[in-house]
Amino acid sequence: MSVTPLAAHSNTQQPAPAFRGRIGRDERSGHYAVPRRYRLHLTTACADGLRIAVAHSLLGLDDVCPATFLPAIPDCADGGRAALRPLYDASVHRYAGPALAPVLSDDWSGRIVSTHAPDITRDLARRFGGCRLELYPCGAESEIEAVERMCAQDIEEAAQAAGAAGVERAERDEALGTLLRALGALDRWLDGREYLIRDQITAADVELWVTLVQLDTVHRHHLDAAAVQRVAAHATLWAYARRLAAHPAFGAHLDLDAISRRHHARCRGLEDAGAAVQILDWAAHAAAGTGTRAQVERP
Structure with missing residues (x-):
């Protein structure tokens, strides 16, 4: 199946992560x-x-x-986390940056393997996933990458730009237009489909669902009510987000209070004075239960 409406997006320029180790097939990989x-x-x-x-x-x-699982708010002045500092110090001599999550660590050496989320997810799926679920089905990599680029640029970055304070109205309108076109393309694409690129959940669905959660729980605060109404008008897309929220693997990890506390700790003032009403009642649709967390630390 082709994903033509989701293709043709250039790479987003982002700072390189501090660690980019990979889990390989044998001892030669390290x-x-x-x-x-x-x-x-x-x-x-x-x-x-x-x-x-x-x-x-x-x-x-x-x-x-x-x-x-770590608390929502970092506990170090540089935005890092004290619990992760020993891993960073063991991995790089005199590491000067903040000790940030996410981290994939090696319990044998006490060092960090990777802090790059896409690599971590791919390695977990490919090296340990087995036959339970193919998050990266054969032949789907280019489609998944297209979804990742679309989510990063045309939704997340566009939503941030559309609500940025101190920016000319024309620039905000252009960014909002980019956001709405992306949502419209996804809304049309999902018409008659349960999942994004296959007949089962893939990494593309994980990517898009988290992006929609962020759009409604974080970026919405940067937009005015009229813009949020236009975002919410894509009924098929939000019905898709609602269905996935009811899946235990998605909804069990949806901590709305933690997302809110992290957002308000990072963003205040005019840029946080947008629409007050959420598009979805995420808590109502999220799966019941405590999830599958191995360890939960509360601040």
């Missing part, structure tokens, strides 16, 4: 796939952590690769 050797350190209050947590649950990796 970090080879051994059950219970690796550990995740996540906060589901951030988009990257939520994506990894959902994928981790879909793949059923609680015993294979345990996860430690």
